[in-house]
Amino acid sequence: MSEQTHGYCARCECEVEVERRHPLSLRRKLKLYLYAPVILVPVFPFIAFDYVFALPIFMLYMLGIGPVLMIVREPAVCCACGALVANNARTIVATSTP
Numbered sequence: 001m002s003e004q005t006h007g008y009c010a011r012c013e014c015e016v017e018v019e020r021r022h023p024l025s026l027r028r029k030l031k032l033y034l035y036a037p038v039i040l041v042p043v044f045p046f047i048a049f050d051y052v053f054a055l056p057i058f059m060l061y062m063l064g065i066g067p068v069l070m071i072v073r074e075p076a077v078c079c080a081c082g083a084l085v086a087n088n089a090r091t092i093v094a095t096s097t098p
Contacts, residue, residue: 007085009078018076018085030068036061 009016020027040047047054076085 007076007078009081009083009085011081011083012078016085017079019079020074020076022071022074027072027074030072033064033068034072 005017006015007018008014047057077083078085
C-alpha cells in the first residue's frame, strides 16, 4: 500500500502535493499496536493468572492507544498552504450545468 502524495486542497482550489508529519513506516508499525489484543487473546489465561502483572500492563496499553490513534489517523496537509486535504483527490468533482 503506497502513501497518497496528491490531494485536493479547498484553499488552493486545485490538486496539490500533500505531506504528513509522521513517516509512513512509523504509522504502519503503530497499526500493529492496535492489533496487540487480537494477538494476545490466546495467551490471556496465562496473563490473567497473575493480576499483579496483568493490570499494570493493560493500563499501560490503554494509555498508549490515544497517541497511537492520533498518529495513525493524522490527516494530510497541503505543502503550499498547510490546509487539511481531502482523503482522495478524486472525491471532489467539478460539475457544470449546460
